Amino acid sequence: MLSSCGKSLPGTHTQVQKDEEDIGSIHIWGRNVFMGYLNDEESTQEKIDLHGWLHTGDLGFLDTDEFLCHGQRRGCHHTPGEKINPNPIEERVKRHVPIARSCWWARMPPTCVPCSLRTLGSLGTHVLTSEAITFCRKLKSQSTRLSDIVDDGDPVIMEFIRQGIDAVNAEVTSDCANIVQWAILDKDFSMAGGQLGDLLLLRHHSAKMYEDESESFNAAS
Structure with a gap:
């Protein structure tokens, strides 16, 4: 399976401790x-349990053929009296807003989520992918470019995204995890832009990056 990390090598084992839907911690x-x-027994015990399983700190899942599909690296935000895992x-x-390619849950405050949409950005254009355009057509929207949504404020798509964010908030188990503001960005996340890489390091960097723009974010209902 090309989109996976492959199967366990002979003599090795991989398991996923599910803690959020089908995605869980990779051991x-x-x-x-x-x-x-x-000479550091304390750190060793934090990474390796009594049965010899290494807790990698990564998230993912095993498909029906036992191929390991890697998700994102676990990272938690500390809020007053609570620790929030942003990955779920x-x-x-992305599940409630299928035309979203990437997003960050950022504790600024207020809790903001900048999102990028599915475009042909890798080809140097802001044209939506064929899948995204098809989805827009199902919503009776004529948008074909990112500018139709970001600059012109396509009311159909913006309302759909707003409803999707409301649906996400309806599923969270803590008020601290509620999305207060959101925005659609005019370009995708990238390594060069500083938003992609080691998530544990870049969450703070990306939150700072969009902090000045947060005043123009849309408010969730």
Whole structure:
């Protein structure tokens, strides 16, 4: 399966401890796992449990053929009295808003979610992908370019996204995880733009990046 990391090698095992829908924490076991941190038993016990499973800190799932599909690296935001994992919230946004390609749940405050849409950006254009255009047509929208939505404020698509954000908020189990504001960006996230890479490091960077723009974000209902 080309979109996966492959299967476990002979003599090794992979398991996923599900904690959010079908996605969960990836644990691996085998001779390929490191024995521990030198002279640091406390850190070793944090990474390797009593049964020898290494807790990688990554999220993913095993498909029906036991291929490992890697998701995002676990990262938590600390809010007053609560620790929020943003990954499930971001996955819900993409599920309820299928034309969204990427998004960040950012604790600024207020809690903001900048999103990028599915475009042919890799070809140097802001034209929506054929799948996104087809979806727009189902909603009776004539948008074909990102500018139709971002600059012209396509009311059909904007209302659909607003309803999608409301649906995400209806599923969260804590008020601290509610999305307060959201925005559709005029370009996709990228490595060069500083939004992609090690998520544990870049969440804070991206939150700062959009902090000045947050006043123009749309308010969730």
